[in-house]
Amino acid sequence: MKVYIETYGCTFNQADSQIIAGVLKENEIDIIDNIEDADVIIINTCYVKLPTENKVVYKIQQLQKNFPDKKIIVGGCMVEIDPEKLEKIGPNCSWIGPHQLNKSAEIVNATYCGDVIRESGFSKESKVGVPKFVEDGLIHIIQICEGCLGACTFCCTRFARGPLNSYPISDIVGEARKAIENGACEIQLTAQDTAAFGRDSGEKLSDLIKEVANLEGDFRVRVGMMHPKNILNDVDEIIDAIKHPKVYDFIHLPIQSGSDKVLSDMRRGHTVEQYMDIVSKFKSEIPDITLATDIIVGYPTESDEDFDLTVDLLEKIKPSLIHLSKYQHRKGAISSSLQEVPPEVMKKRSKFLSEIKSQITADENVQLVGSIQNVLVVEKGSKGGFIAKTNSYIPVIVDDVELGSFVKVKITDATATYLKSELVEK
Structure with a gap:
């Protein structure tokens, strides 16, 4: 039997697909990258934003139309968040909920034989x-x-992923050690909120980062998104952990709005001043830190004055990466009962922030032109060459190098999203 897996969404979802594939391989089921040759197709869905929802809905509908003889299984967040819509658009599809991945082989085998199997619900399984x-x-x-x-x-998303369930540091370190021994050069620690790690188990994110970074080998560690609320009482120790030479000088710290009123309406649990204090400490202790943040444009209670405060905040902190999202109602979310900002206002605000975003990130990157950077080559470029990462996790295009190697390059040009370089030495 041959199975094709297509994944939407975040790093966490990518890892879920890797687990599904791993379970299938252990059960002697082939994973292929050509949908035409597949007997079973798995679509691992993301539901965080409306455009992504529309993409996965369209994909499921098109697969049923174009491949009527193939069996389809839907996984990911849609299974838990919107089973009613999933039933409507894919009445003959099987399901794998994000907490039921250990049953992947069983579901694939039954689906291949013509059954419709649907496994969902929460689990504490690691x-x-x-x-x-x-x-x-x-x-x-x-x-x-x-x-x-x-x-x-x-x-x-929280309706799909449930309450916090932290995994033991010893197990995480064990998996990291095995991956490094098998050739991994970058370890990505991911979660819906890495800063929440250990709040239910008594362990600490800072200890986890250090233990992984202290493993033998030439590799880098990237720490995923941290909610500002949950980093407040552990800032100094997390800074100390990220200072480790094997950890990227990078933090993903979403703010969502520069207005305290909107943050309160969003129930974010922190203020703009607290966020600014966190950023200030990181930049003071790690001058080359890359700050990534998220902004939601046009939250229902966002006034023109609130929007101006967001603009002011971005111009003060100058994030190296800004992920912009236009607010849209999501199924089950509390804010979905509120009246949305008029489309013309949303469009105007989004366009304005997009321009600011491009200018800030371009200005940040251009400052690196002419510098010598030690970079880690992590993947092949889609248009040729290779993609490497600086110690601050900024993508660099480089030619004539080996995957997994550390090389020195000179930065020759910069765009708002990546750097260009020439090789100095391997």
Whole structure:
């Protein structure tokens, strides 16, 4: 039997697909990258934003139309968040909920034989140390916990991922050690909120980062998104952990709005001043830190004055990466009962922030032109060459290098999203 897996969404979802593939491989089921030759197709869905929802809905509909004889299984967040819509658009599809990945082989085999199997619901089963199938193995994703402690009014993902469930540090370190021994050069620690790690188990994110970074080998560690609320009482120790030479000088710290009123309406649990204090400490202690943040444009209670405060905040902190999202109602989210900002206002604000975003990130990158950087080559470029990462996790295009190697390059040009370089020495 041959199975094709297509994944939408975040790093955590990518790891879920790797677990599904690993379970299938252990059961002697082939994973292929050509949908035409597949007997069973698995679509691992993301539901965090409306455009992504529309993509996965369209994909499921088109697969049924174009491949009527193939069996289809839907996985990911849609299974838990919107089973009613999934039933409507795919009445003959099987399901694998994000907490039921250990049953992947059983579901695939039954679906292949003509049954419609639907497994959903929550589980405390660990996702660390389980079988994973990764194509080249250079970048290894480890899910350090699942679920969150948040109550954000705009979010529906928490309904799919459930309450916080942290995995033991010893297990995470064990998986990292094995991955490095098998050739991984980048370990990505991921979660819905890495800063929440250990709040339910008594362990600490800072200790986890240090223990992984202290493993033998030439590799880098990337720490995933951290909710500002959950980093407040552990800032100094996390800074100390990220200072480790094997950890990227990188933090993903979403703010969502520069207005305290909107943050309160969103139930984010922190203020703009607290966020600014966190950023200030990181930049003071790690001058080359890359700050990534998220902004939601046009939250229902966002006034023109609130929007102006967001603009002011971005111009003050100048994030190296800004992920912009236009607010849209999500199924089950508290804010979905509110009246949306008029489309013309949303469009105007989004366009304005997009221009600011491009200018800030371009200005940040251009400052690196002419510098010598030690970079880690992590993947092949889609248009030729290779993609490497600086110690601050900024992508660099480089030619004539080996995957998984550390090389020195001179930065020759910069765009708003990446750097260009020439090789100095291997």
